[in-house]
Amino acid sequence: MAQAKVLVITGYGTNCERESAYAAKKAGADEVQICFFSDLIQEKINIQKFNFLIFPGGFLDGDDLGAAQAAAIRWKYSKTISGKSLKKELESFLKENKIILGICNGFQLLAKLGLLPALNNNYFERQVSLSYNDSAKFEDRWVYLKINPQSPCIFTKDLDFLYLPVRHGEGKVIPFNKEILTKIQKNNLIALQYMDPKTKSPTEKYPENPNGSPLGIAGLTDPSGRILGLMPHPEAYNHRTNHPAWTRNISSPLGTVIFEKGIEYLKSS
């Protein structure tokens, strides 16, 4: 049984690292460490010693040039002090049976880096981007999410629906072209979708869909199912009292279940 060793990456404006680390710990991780991007550059931390990478939410570089745009370039082209490419480090990490979770700003980073959706196993090729919400404003509230049971995603396995907070200004998925969107759907790389709670179906309609994402895309996975990126914040629903209606005894599955599924996968592989 493998141990779950989680590395949460922070720095340059990330602000959800402590909550994400807490959620991973609560979900049963054996080891959880938060590290700065600069710790990787200085080789104080070796990514390969971990098997679960988390890219948390926040405002990387103040969203300048578009959310996570600058960070994507930084990951693609930076080298460590001894000259190792960070992109290659990520490639080696992915060659093993390891997992990556990107939350909100972390999802934007994974998409802009080209790790999601990675159609045709073309990792590091940007196939989608995320841009401004159709409402032209920052959306900060809770939304219903439908899980796609056909998706290979290991983080959402056997889940049905979730109710989680969103807080973003740039959550609309923009596929490079229509064909990409069709292929994403056909290959079941949509892991979760914004849901209309009345019909229990995915929706493109505001306000149930907070950003206008096509097909109601709230989260994407890669063909291996070992990478998940999602706009809602599962780490922020880590206790029943986080739920807006908990005093009326209303609840739904905790967001930490996403972390539990990841850890279960690592422990059983």
Ligand SMILES: NC(=O)CC[C@H](N)C(=O)O
């Ligand atoms: N909560 C977040 O991670 C926000 C992501 C990004 N800064 C946006 O507003 O779109």
